[in-house]
Amino acid sequence: MTQAPTSEPRKLPYILAITEGLRQSLAADENVFLAGEDVAGAGSVFGYTRGLLAEFGAKRVIDTPISEEGIMGLGVGASACGLRPIIDLMFMDFIGECMDEVLNQMAKMRYMFGGKATLPVTVTTMSGAGMNLAAQHSQSLEAWLCHVPGLKVVMPSTPYDAKGLLISAVRDNNPVFVVFHKGLLGMPGEVPEEPYAIPLGKANIVRPGSNFTIIATSKMVHEATKAAAELAEDGIDVEVIDPRTVQPLDSETIINSVKKTHRALIVHEAVRFGGLGAEIAAQIQEEAFDFLDAPVGRVGAPFSPVPFTPALEKAYLPNADKIKAEVKRIVGRAG
Amino acid sequence: MDISKETLFDLHHRMVRIRIFEEEAGKLMESAKIPGALHLYVGEEAVAAGVMCNLSDQDQITSTHRGHGHLVAKGGDFKKMYAELYGRSTGYCGGKGGSMHISDMDLGMLGANGIVAGGPPIAMGAAFANKYKGNGNVAVAFFGDGASNEGAFHEAANMAATWKLPLVLCCENNGYGEFTPQANHQAIKDVADRAVGYGMPGVVCDGMDAVAVYEAAHEAVARARRGEGPTLLECKTYRFFDHVGIRGIGLSYRSDDEVMEWKKRDAIQAIEKRMIEVGVATAEELAAVHDRVKIEAAEAIAFGEASPWPDESTLLKDVYNND
Ligand SMILES: Cc1ncc(C[n+]2csc(CCOP(=O)(O)OP(=O)(O)O)c2C)c(N)n1
Numbered sequence A: 001m002t003q004a005p006t007s008e009p010r011k012l013p014y015i016l017a018i019t020e021g022l023r024q025s026l027a028a029d030e031n032v033f034l035a036g037e038d039v040a041g042a043g044s045v046f047g048y049t050r051g052l053l054a055e056f057g058a059k060r061v062i063d064t065p066i067s068e069e070g071i072m073g074l075g076v077g078a079s080a081c082g083l084r085p086i087i088d089l090m091f092m093d094f095i096g097e098c099m100d101e102v103l104n105q106m107a108k109m110r111y112m113f114g115g116k117a118t119l120p121v122t123v124t125t126m127s128g129a130g131m132n133l134a135a136q137h138s139q140s141l142e143a144w145l146c147h148v149p150g151l152k153v154v155m156p157s158t159p160y161d162a163k164g165l166l167i168s169a170v171r172d173n174n175p176v177f178v179v180f181h182k183g184l185l186g187m188p189g190e191v192p193e194e195p196y197a198i199p200l201g202k203a204n205i206v207r208p209g210s211n212f213t214i215i216a217t218s219k220m221v222h223e224a225t226k227a228a229a230e231l232a233e234d235g236i237d238v239e240v241i242d243p244r245t246v247q248p249l250d251s252e253t254i255i256n257s258v259k260k261t262h263r264a265l266i267v268h269e270a271v272r273f274g275g276l277g278a279e280i281a282a283q284i285q286e287e288a289f290d291f292l293d294a295p296v297g298r299v300g301a302p303f304s305p306v307p308f309t310p311a312l313e314k315a316y317l318p319n320a321d322k323i324k325a326e327v328k329r330i331v332g333r334a335g
Numbered sequence B: 001m002d003i004s005k006e007t008l009f010d011l012h013h014r015m016v017r018i019r020i021f022e023e024e025a026g027k028l029m030e031s032a033k034i035p036g037a038l039h040l041y042v043g044e045e046a047v048a049a050g051v052m053c054n055l056s057d058q059d060q061i062t063s064t065h066r067g068h069g070h071l072v073a074k075g076g077d078f079k080k081m082y083a084e085l086y087g088r089s090t091g092y093c094g095g096k097g098g099s100m101h102i103s104d105m106d107l108g109m110l111g112a113n114g115i116v117a118g119g120p121p122i123a124m125g126a127a128f129a130n131k132y133k134g135n136g137n138v139a140v141a142f143f144g145d146g147a148s149n150e151g152a153f154h155e156a157a158n159m160a161a162t163w164k165l166p167l168v169l170c171c172e173n174n175g176y177g178e179f180t181p182q183a184n185h186q187a188i189k190d191v192a193d194r195a196v197g198y199g200m201p202g203v204v205c206d207g208m209d210a211v212a213v214y215e216a217a218h219e220a221v222a223r224a225r226r227g228e229g230p231t232l233l234e235c236k237t238y239r240f241f242d243h244v245g246i247r248g249i250g251l252s253y254r255s256d257d258e259v260m261e262w263k264k265r266d267a268i269q270a271i272e273k274r275m276i277e278v279g280v281a282t283a284e285e286l287a288a289v290h291d292r293v294k295i296e297a298a299e300a301i302a303f304g305e306a307s308p309w310p311d312e313s314t315l316l317k318d319v320y321n322n323d
């Protein structure tokens, strides 16, 4: 029997979805340029800028010195003067080197100048533990950024999101941090070939459910989904929400879900104390207190730097088992 | 300067220890016995050896992501080093640091560092402590050509010069920051030129010649000990391997010819030739040094591999000092 070839949706790994998002952003607007350490000749240490120098040339795909404060300043000044820079900060941990440009310049310039400046700058960076890269190459510091008025922050959890959120970030007229996760780079997923934008500030209901809500970010979305599948066997029907954008946060989607399910858990890889989970839990109790059947839970990393040794890093990282245990504790408490 | 036989043997021994430690570590990484990534020091041995021969255990150093060589040259214990690379409880950091944070406070080794140019400000602080205590100790910050473009380096240099701190800023100029050649990351050839902007001497030496490094470092360390302030000592060197791992040739960002040219100037071969020529050593004696170090490495690797993993209960230990 012959069949007309069905057009299979195209799959790309996360890393190539990033490349495609960068390529299409560069192609769409002459004012977009990409700068960072080893992003041109070497195609980035992670490989996601490979081919872009050949395609767009050295004027628009630029290797910089190892000077993070300078690079971030490049993004601030150039964006304030009409360009749309994409600044690559190799590891999120290196934000310590350039936090003044982020915190006191990039985030505040427009406000301080009474709305007279516009900074359409995108910063791409890599977060995440799990690869034995130790304390200075493994952190998830999104909460630092979310605390600063003037910045937007997205955390793509899939190849589809990596491309779509990146394109939106570049099109946005504000500083946007695109926080990737190094543990997702090889993950395959459907990615349409044409350019598309995922709206900033809109959450994604990854898995609908009726009696428990898990809000999870980045790589933890997948751990939460795995936990949810296993919890279904115990009759717990978990709704998994990926905020996608963590600043501004789609509070409405989260609150509406909790009003329906009456229980909630927030999961992130970042240190639990002072993490996004605290903010989201506070919002839930403010907006949906009367709907709650149990205290809101949080799963995150313990209060320590990321250890090098696999023996401790495994214990350090949140995972599906820890999520499951916490969900059961919350459900048990309520029952 | 007359170089004694003892110093020549000392330089040679330190370099051979680095070379063998690194080659073995590289093999362990390639065979995935060691987790994570290693930045190896092979090719640059003369710098660490030449500087460290001028330092006591009380003198401090700060290192880089390419840090094993510095610790080895400062007298690091192979067993604790390999155990740390393996992530075991018997390692220098109990497995918490790994390659990029390996350290030995007892030897004044204030850590390898995952942050480029993380070292110079810390070494400046150590030098401040030395001056404050009046203990006569000197601090040395090792950093790369790439690191000399970080603000952290410049602030440390200015403070050390202004306060005449006992510091040596030792730039290991291997011509590349990761995959970017020096000409694409700075408009100068000699990082030492930057010294003038801070009011300290800038010295360039041949980083493939352990004796040349020893002599240049001798003067910089002596000046620091005399209370005359810091020196920016630039050593021209080359890494024989890739930025990470052990592959040396067939890399897209540098030519094999370039690698071969630098390998002709291998610092260990050079010092051995010299020692034999001036008659302080025989080829057999020098070969015996290699053999002894190989045994030292093999025993230490076996120790590391057989060591226990850290217990989960140590995860939250040492975030703070609770004494
Ligand atoms: C603050 C910071 N930026 C970037 C990096 C990534 N990185 C690690 S090593 C390296 C190159 C360093 O070059 P150089 O200082 O010349 O030392 P070399 O590797 O040549 O020894 C870079 C960019 C980092 N670890 N820290």
Ligand SMILES: [Mg+2]
Residues within 6 Å of the ligand: B144, B145, B146, B172, B173, B174, B175, B176, B177, B178
């Ligand atoms: Mg270098």
